[in-house]
Amino acid sequence: MSRLPDPARAAILGWGSYVPRWRVRAGEVARPRGYVDEDTTTLAVEAALDAVDGRAADLAAVYLSTTRPAYVEKTNAALLHAVLRCPEHVAAYDVNGAARSGVAAFRAAARHGACSLVVMAGTQYGPPGSHEELHGADAAVAFLLGPGDGAARIAGSASLTCELTDVWRLPGERWTRRWDSRFGAQVYGDLCERALAAALADAGRTRDDLAELVISGTNAAAAHAVGKRLGAGAGHADLGDAGPAAWGLGLVDALERADAGSLIALILLADGCEVLLVERTGLARARPTLRDRLAGPALEAGYLDYLTWRGVLERTAQRRPDPAPPSPPAIRRAARWKYGGLHPARPGGLDLHRARGEVREFVIDHVAYAPKPPLVSALVRFDGGEHVQLDLTDVLPAQVARGMRVEGAFRRTHTSAGMHDYFWKVRPAPGEA
Secondary structure (H helix, E strand, C coil): CECCCHHHCCEEEEEEEECCCEEEEECCEEEECCCCCCCHHHHHHHHHHHHHCCCHHHCCEEEEECCCCCCCCCCCHHHHHHHCCCCCCCEEEECCCCCCHHHHHHHHHHHCCCCEEEEEEEECCCCCCCHHHHHECEEEEEEEEECCCCCEEEEEEEEEECCCCCEECCCCCCCCEECCHHHHHHHHHHHHHHHHHHHHHHHCCCHHHEEEEEEEECCHHHHHHHHHHHCCECCCCCCCECHHHHHHHHHHHHHHHCCCCCEEEEEEECCEEEEEEEEECCCCCCCCCHHHHHHCCCEECCHHHHHHHCCCCCCCCCCCCCCCCCCHHHHHHCHHHHHHEECCCCCCCEECCCCEEEEEEEEEECCCCCCCCCEEEEEEEECCCCEEEEEECCCCHHHCCCCCEEEEEEEEEEEECCEEEEEEEEEECCCCC
16 A cells, blocks of 8 residues: 655645636536636646646646646756756656556656656547546646645655556547546455555555545546545535546645635545545735636637637638747747747846736737637737737637726747747736626
8 A cells, every 4th residue: 555654744835726717518518618718738837837826946846747748758847947947956757658658757756855846738629529628627736845834734645556448549649538427436445444544554544534535537427426425525516527636636735725624535536546634734825826827818719719728610711821839949049038028137127927017009900810819919018117019818808998908818829840939928816807
């Protein structure tokens, strides 16, 4: 039975979450979905910036976990490392491939012995009418783990592994495949009971000590059946299934509602059972909570638009030249500017990590290339006095107005010749339409 050894029982120093502003309706519920310029890397950047909050210099390692990486055979965490402006000696690793990989990254960060960041990002989508389309969501979560006092501490853990083919996807395939969910429910029930008992014994606690039990998994029917059997919650119902990020989002939601001293059990059912016991220490978090983000202003996307964003539906291409592919040497030379802002290290330079400003002038361009035409570009006067022209995102063209408040957002600008290009845009600041 795998557990976290006592010397590596790291504290949770902080966390961050990100829920896209766009919603796509699935039945009676509108699920959060990433915009056309968002992928798992940009989702991860948002959650990581929220968690690190200017403490990148303290990090020893960065871990990124997702089942739909923007690149394979290239370390996506390296881009996260660059945007956070981590020093070169900070390690960056991808831990990708399966829902359980996120827990593996969390365990690795907890065992590191120094301040480490683990980020989980999920984009769960599938063919029309599928489970992934009806229940899936896009979101990301990040945890800052390390020694010392934090917002919570790891009290115990347990891990059981079982080779089980109930949810899978072959390399190169777009869609997830599923076996009859009743098969997984039978197998997971016994595993979960034994893993939870082992984690409680590891922590020296009993079932009566639990304030909340949150369960998630690749097999939603199994998670529901096992959760009902144990009296567990299933995370935030308005969010949906964010894949590898669901486990971490359940923990964040529970922590943000827990009182000091509350013991929370997090269970993941995926090729076995992972149990983590976390005790809230009572340190407050002032930034918006996950529920605040879900309740915030949203834009509803048309269903056909969403299918186009995810490459499910092919529509008539724009009648304009394709954008030029990014140049790796040029990106290398301008990395500080590209990932941080305009001379971020220079006194008085513009740091686009959450920089705020207002739109002075704007243009709605129906001719220039844009992932979703028209292109909306604005001259922004940032609060430090700098004037910069940047594209707008997460806004409808009719909503753009002079004087509207905006903030920086790191997004994918385009993909060409098999390479993604990323840069900063601006979006409406909280409280704006």
